[in-house]
Amino acid sequence: MIKIDNLNFSYSKHRILFKNISMQLSNGHIYGLLGKNGAGKSTLLKNLAGLVYAQSGKIDVLGFDPAKRQPALLQQICFIPEEFHLPAIKIDSYIKANAPFYPNFDHQYFADLLKEFDIPAGQKLIDMSYGQKKKVIISFGLATNAKLVIMDEPTNGLDIPSKAQFRKIMASALTEEKCIIISTHQVRDLDNLIDTVIMLDENKIALKASVDEVANKLCFKRMKEIDETVIYAEASLAGYNAITPNYHQEDSKLDMELLFNAVLAEKDKLKPIFN
Amino acid sequence: MEFRENKAIYLQIADFVCEQIMLGKWPSEQKIPSVRELAIEMEVNPNTVMRTYDLLQQKNVIQNKRGVGLFVTDDAVSNITVYRRTQFIDEELPTVFRNIYLLNIDFDELKNRYDTFVKENF
Numbered sequence: 001m002i003k004i005d006n007l008n009f010s011y012s013k014h015r016i017l018f019k020n021i022s023m024q025l026s027n028g029h030i031y032g033l034l035g036k037n038g039a040g041k042s043t044l045l046k047n048l049a050g051l052v053y054a055q056s057g058k059i060d061v062l063g064f065d066p067a068k069r070q071p072a073l074l075q076q077i078c079f080i081p082e083e084f085h086l087p088a089i090k091i092d093s094y095i096k097a098n099a100p101f102y103p104n105f106d107h108q109y110f111a112d113l114l115k116e117f118d119i120p121a122g123q124k125l126i127d128m129s130y131g132q133k134k135k136v137i138i139s140f141g142l143a144t145n146a147k148l149v150i151m152d153e154p155t156n157g158l159d160i161p162s163k164a165q166f167r168k169i170m171a172s173a174l175t176e177e178k179c180i181i182i183s184t185h186q187v188r189d190l191d192n193l194i195d196t197v198i199m200l201d202e203n204k205i206a207l208k209a210s211v212d213e214v215a216n217k218l219c220f221k222r223m224k225e226i227d228e229t230v231i232y233a234e235a236s237l238a239g240y241n242a243i244t245p246n247y248h249q250e251d252s253k254l255d256m257e258l259l260f261n262a263v264l265a266e267k268d269k270l271k272p273i274f275n
Numbered sequence: 276m277e278f279r280e281n282k283a284i285y286l287q288i289a290d291f292v293c294e295q296i297m298l299g300k301w302p303s304e305q306k307i308p309s310v311r312e313l314a315i316e317m318e319v320n321p322n323t324v325m326r327t328y329d330l331l332q333q334k335n336v337i338q339n340k341r342g343v344g345l346f347v348t349d350d351a352v353s354n355i356t357v358y359r360r361t362q363f364i365d366e367e368l369p370t371v372f373r374n375i376y377l378l379n380i381d382f383d384e385l386k387n388r389y390d391t392f393v394k395e396n397f
Contacts, residue, residue, distance in 0.1 A: 030320055167318035172311060174321055191321040192284055212326070215283060222281065251283040 001027045001148065001179045002048060006140050007057035009043060015042050019055070028176045032182040032194030034260055039200040041183040042082065045150050048181070049079045061148060075102050078146035082153040083222050086133050088126040091112040091119075095140070102144035110143035116165055126164050131157040132228065138166070142173050149173070149180040164188050176236040187256040197256065206263050209274055219246040220255045231269050233264035245273065284325040288317055292331060293355045296347055303347045307337060334358045 002025040010016040015033055017040040025031060035041045046052045047059060050066035059066055064073035087094065091114070102253075114121055117135040125133060134157045141149065155163055158216065170193050174180060180262050192238040195212065199207040209217075223230070224239045233242035263270060278287050292313075294300040307313075310328060314321040331337045335354045337345050348354065354371060375385065 029322070067362070164318060168315045171314040171321060172319055192317075195320045195322045211323075220281070225317070251286055253281055253283050253287075255279070255280075257289075 003060040005058040007054050009054045027179045029195050030180045031196045033198050035200035042152050049077050078141035078144045078149045080141045080151045086125040090124050104145035106143050113139035114267045151182045155186050191256045215254050219244045219250050220252040232266045285323050288327040296351050306344045
C-alpha cells in the first residue's frame with residue numbers, strides 16, 4: 001500500500017530529519033509510529049499525506065505520488081492531525097461541507113461513532129472541549145472509509161473512558177483493506193492495538209518489526225539480578241524489567257516502553273538481532 | 276479485560292476463551308464470537324485474536340465450519356485439559372519446584388496440604 005524509497009527530508013539545512021529512509025507498509029495492519037519529540041513522526045505522516053514535500057526520494061501510496069495531491073488519492077486518505085481547527089458550525093453542517101470529498105463516506109457509521117463517543121449530534125463544534133472535538137474528527141475520519149488512516153497522537157485529550165472506547169473503535173475499524181498508522185507517545189493507551197512497531201531515531205528508522213517478530217526474538221521479563229544475557233534493563237521495585245534475547249522460545253508480553261528505551265540506548269546490540 | 280504482565284496477549288486471550296468454555300459460558304456446538312467481535316471486546320488488534328483462534332484450532336478446542344463461523348468442538352473441555360496440563364507442567368511447575376527446593380518443603384507436608392486444599396475447595 002505504501003512504499004518509501006530513499007526519502008530525504010529537512011526543514012532547513014541545519015535541521016535534517018530523514019536520511020535515506022526506505023520502508024514498506026501493507027494493508028490489514030495497525031502500525032505504531034514511535035520516536036522522541038522532534039524525531040520526525042508527524043513529518044513522516046505529513047509526507048505520506050502530501051502535506052509536505054521531500055527533498056529527494058520516492059513515496060508511493062496506493063500507486064500515487066502523494067505530493068501531487070490528486071483527488072483520487074486524497075479521498076482514500078484520512079489524516080487526523082494532532083493540532084486542528086474546526087469551524088464554528090454545527091456537526092451536520094460540517095459533514096455537509098466535508099463528506100462530499102469522500103465518495104465512500106458512511107453517514108450511518110459516523111452517527112454510530114458519535115453515539116459510541118457520547119457526542120450529541122446537534123451540538124455546535126465551537127461549544128465543545130478539545131477532547132470532544134477530537135472525537136468528532138476521529139469519527140469523521142473513520143467514516144470516510146479511507147484505505148489509509150493516519151492518526152497523530154489520537155488519544156491526546158481523550159479522558160479515561162474515551163480511551164477504552166477509542167480502542168474498541170479502532171479494533172473494529174481495522175479491515176483487510178485498511179492500513180492504519182498511529183503515532184503516539186502514549187504507548188500504554190495503544191500497545192495492544194499496534195501489531196507493528198516503527199521507531200524513528202537519529203534520522204533513520206531505528207526499528208520496524210511486527211509485535212510477533214519482536215516477541216520471537218526478544219524476551220521481556222522481571223529479573224532479580226542482571227546477568228550478561230541482558231540487553232537492556234530498568235530498575236523496578238521487584239528487581240529489574242529486562243530485555244534478553246529469546247533463547248528458549250518464550251512467549252513474553254512485549255513492553256513497548258521498555259523496547260522504546262532499549263532501542264534508544266542499545267541500538268548496536270539490537271541491530272544484529274533484527275537484521 | 277485487564278491483561279497481566281509477562282505473558283503474551285494472544286495466550287492470555289486463549290486462557291480467557293478456554294475459561295469461558297470450561298465454565299460453560301460458551302457451550303459446545305455453539306458459535307463463538309468472531310475475530311472482530313472478540314477483538315472489540317478485548318480492545319486488541321484483530322490480528323492478535325486471529326493468532327489466538329489459530330492456536331485453539333490447532334489444539335482442537337474450536338473449529339471452523341466453512342461459511343458458518345467458529346464453533347466450540349465436542350471434546351473441547353478434554354482438549355483444553357490436555358493443553359492446560361502441558362502448559363502448567365512446562366511453565367508454572369518449574370517455579371513451584373524451585374520454591375519447594377529453596378524453602379526446603381517436605382513432600383509429605385506438601386501432600387497433606389494438597390489433600391486439605393482439595394477437601395476444602397472441591
